Amino acid sequence: MALLEIRNLRAKIQGVEILKGIDLAIERGETHAIMGPNGSGKSTLAKVLAGDPSYEVVDGEVLYQGRNLLDLAPEDRAREGVFLGFQYPVEIPGVSNTYFLKAALNAIRKYRGEKELDAMEFLQLIKERAKSVKLDEALLRRPVNEGFSGGEKKRNEIFQLAVLEPYLAILDETDSGLDIDALHSVAEGVNSLRNEERGFLVITHYQRLLNYIIPDKVHVLLNGRIVKSGGKELAEELEESGYALFEDAAA
Amino acid sequence: MQAIAEQKSIYLQDYEARSAQLDEPKWLARLHRHGIERFEAQGFPGRTVEAWRKTDLTPVLREHFVPSGGPGQVDSGLIEKAGALGKAHRLVFVDGWLDPGLSELGNLPRGLTLAPLSEYGERLPAVIQDALGAFIDTASHPFAALNTAFFRDAIVVHAARGATIEQPVVLVHLLTPGADRRAVYPRAVIIAEEASQLRLVEQFIGADEPFVLNCPVAEIVARQGANVDYYKVQEEGAGSAHLGAVHAEALRDATIHMHSFACGARLARTDIYANLIGAGADVTLNGLYLTNERQYCDHHTWVNHKAEHGTSRQLFKGVLQGRSETVFDGLVKVFEGAQKIDARQENRNLLLGKLALAHSNPRLEIHADDVKCSHGSTVGQLDDEALFYLNTRGIGFDDAQGLLTFAFADEMLKPIRLDALYEYERQALFQRLPGAEMVREMS
Numbered sequence A: 001m002a003l004l005e006i007r008n009l010r011a012k013i014q015g016v017e018i019l020k021g022i023d024l025a026i027e028r029g030e031t032h033a034i035m036g037p038n039g040s041g042k043s044t045l046a047k048v049l050a051g052d053p054s055y056e057v058v059d060g061e062v063l064y065q066g067r068n069l070l071d072l073a074p075e076d077r078a079r080e081g082v083f084l085g086f087q088y089p090v091e092i093p094g095v096s097n098t099y100f101l102k103a104a105l106n107a108i109r110k111y112r113g114e115k116e117l118d119a120m121e122f123l124q125l126i127k128e129r130a131k132s133v134k135l136d137e138a139l140l141r142r143p144v145n146e147g148f149s150g151g152e153k154k155r156n157e158i159f160q161l162a163v164l165e166p167y168l169a170i171l172d173e174t175d176s177g178l179d180i181d182a183l184h185s186v187a188e189g190v191n192s193l194r195n196e197e198r199g200f201l202v203i204t205h206y207q208r209l210l211n212y213i214i215p216d217k218v219h220v221l222l223n224g225r226i227v228k229s230g231g232k233e234l235a236e237e238l239e240e241s242g243y244a245l246f247e248d249a250a251a
Numbered sequence B: 001m002q003a004i005a006e007q008k009s010i011y012l013q014d015y016e017a018r019s020a021q022l023d024e025p026k027w028l029a030r031l032h033r034h035g036i037e038r039f040e041a042q043g044f045p046g047r048t049v050e051a052w053r054k055t056d057l058t059p060v061l062r063e064h065f066v067p068s069g070g071p072g073q074v075d076s077g078l079i080e081k082a083g084a085l086g087k088a089h090r091l092v093f094v095d096g097w098l099d100p101g102l103s104e105l106g107n108l109p110r111g112l113t114l115a116p117l118s119e120y121g122e123r124l125p126a127v128i129q130d131a132l133g134a135f136i137d138t139a140s141h142p143f144a145a146l147n148t149a150f151f152r153d154a155i156v157v158h159a160a161r162g163a164t165i166e167q168p169v170v171l172v173h174l175l176t177p178g179a180d181r182r183a184v185y186p187r188a189v190i191i192a193e194e195a196s197q198l199r200l201v202e203q204f205i206g207a208d209e210p211f212v213l214n215c216p217v218a219e220i221v222a223r224q225g226a227n228v229d230y231y232k233v234q235e236e237g238a239g240s241a242h243l244g245a246v247h248a249e250a251l252r253d254a255t256i257h258m259h260s261f262a263c264g265a266r267l268a269r270t271d272i273y274a275n276l277i278g279a280g281a282d283v284t285l286n287g288l289y290l291t292n293e294r295q296y297c298d299h300h301t302w303v304n305h306k307a308e309h310g311t312s313r314q315l316f317k318g319v320l321q322g323r324s325e326t327v328f329d330g331l332v333k334v335f336e337g338a339q340k341i342d343a344r345q346e347n348r349n350l351l352l353g354k355l356a357l358a359h360s361n362p363r364l365e366i367h368a369d370d371v372k373c374s375h376g377s378t379v380g381q382l383d384d385e386a387l388f389y390l391n392t393r394g395i396g397f398d399d400a401q402g403l404l405t406f407a408f409a410d411e412m413l414k415p416i417r418l419d420a421l422y423e424y425e426r427q428a429l430f431q432r433l434p435g436a437e438m439v440r441e442m443s
């Protein structure tokens, strides 16, 4: 059974169809990359998978570990192990990063019938994970993403990923806007979390991230459709020729 | 008009019947008389009176509220609440009557006077007599006028020059079912002499069943360099009407911090008047109101900068559920010559109920040229993106709502400088939040 299987997924926002029939399967342990120009529907796909209520799924299905993902509320998707790293992480004034993560982790553990962590265990865990993704510890006490730099926000997403340990991680342009150091530590963070069980869907606009996170498969998304899939060499091809090459296929 | 004229005479009749029985000092009788005259001159405000336009007084006008004739039975829940703020110098009133058993007046420190007016008899110090009724504007506030006409036993709080009063003073006003269709007129006069420090809580609690008309008035004077924290906690029963007024007078370099926490009563309004009459005075008015169902909750403020180098800060926040309705209406007035003042006023409302309605009307009136003033207001719902973000981290919808609402409201609780009160208000907030259990566990 595939970890994630998307079949003919079509989705609308405000009456406009953005995803026009997506097919994609990710096995456990695999890392897939989705590349595509701005506006091609990458974030839409990510948000639909995470359950953003502003999108309307008009056709198709998504199976996650054999279950119908689209039937689940967004919080239950998270509890089942789906994680979305946002392209634009949201600021939550007045709620500290620590508090927020504790609520998240314990909600997930409770759902799975696991014991909630006590304050000490939790603090130990987040300190260790913050270190592993080189997140400044001071940011733990600050309100979620508020006043964070672009790089800090992205790192914070990877930090949450490291704490919540999902089975499927969808990372939406986690690389954009990062300097080379940040890019390195984000990639390191992701690579250290790759294992037999876990799948990654790495969405990116540029090929450079894929020099550090080597994908098993690359898909090109154009105008709401996957127009080509291939191995990691497809990313290099794109880097050289640009998306123009595929535009005929998308039309 | 007919109805209003009739209302007037009922309250006047009550007054006359009562004053015939009372044997009180002349000056006090004069003050009461002044109150009823002021009330008679204006009557209850109709919807044409600008300051009362939004306040629907119909339920109050339909009844005739005779002054409460004695204390009713207090249930254990209310007794527990009355003691919830822990160690304090405490006076407890039941339906307007002092309950010595519930009060705690032992070990009053040097420099603090805390007593009902009745204890003074004829020998009231001039400083108290001069302050009582000297500030509150009975001409434009009919309920303050009624209070002035009918209050039974004012509470006197006095901090002597230079005194630092460590423990808070807590005035508890408790309403029982016995006060149904009765009026209660709590009155406090609070004087902080030069360089003294005083923290005071006025706590209004009550049973849900009775329809009580509660019209409290507090007058606060902070003399030169004094520092007063005044917290008003209005948590009355669901059936009551609370129409109160607070007047604060800040002299040179005095600091007054006020905090109004309102979540009770069916119809609630607190009018706050703050005069910065000495140079360098510093006044903060904070408020948090939590409403539900068909509650109406109103804060009117008047901040008058009458001297230079004054600072005023106002932040009122509301969390509205159900079909509740709230008003924040604030006027900051900078008088001629009040240069170099810094005044800020802000009102933010969070609508959790689709049918809830928040009115916000912050106003500035400036007659000086070298001043810094700002005001603003917002009315909005929880941010969908933030909710979704929390959901994607496994936090369910109710919990996410609760968390974001708590974060919004907690900003108003953080400045509370009394731990027990902070905890008390947090619990009151939790009780009204969706997903409160998770939020409570987490914070």
Ligand SMILES: Nc1ncnc2c1ncn2[C@@H]1O[C@H](COP(=O)(O)OP(=O)(O)O)[C@@H](O)[C@H]1O
Pocket: A013, A014, A016, A018, A036, A037, A038, A039, A040, A041, A042, A043, A044, A045
């Ligand atoms: N709220 C919205 N209302 C209408 N159109 C939207 C909305 N959000 C995104 N779109 C449109 O959907 C398309 C795909 O957007 P998106 O998925 O963000 O692309 P990408 O992530 O690939 O840059 C774009 O044309 C964009 O304008």
Ligand SMILES: [Mg+2]
Pocket: A042, A043, A044, A087, A172, A173
């Ligand atoms: Mg995008």
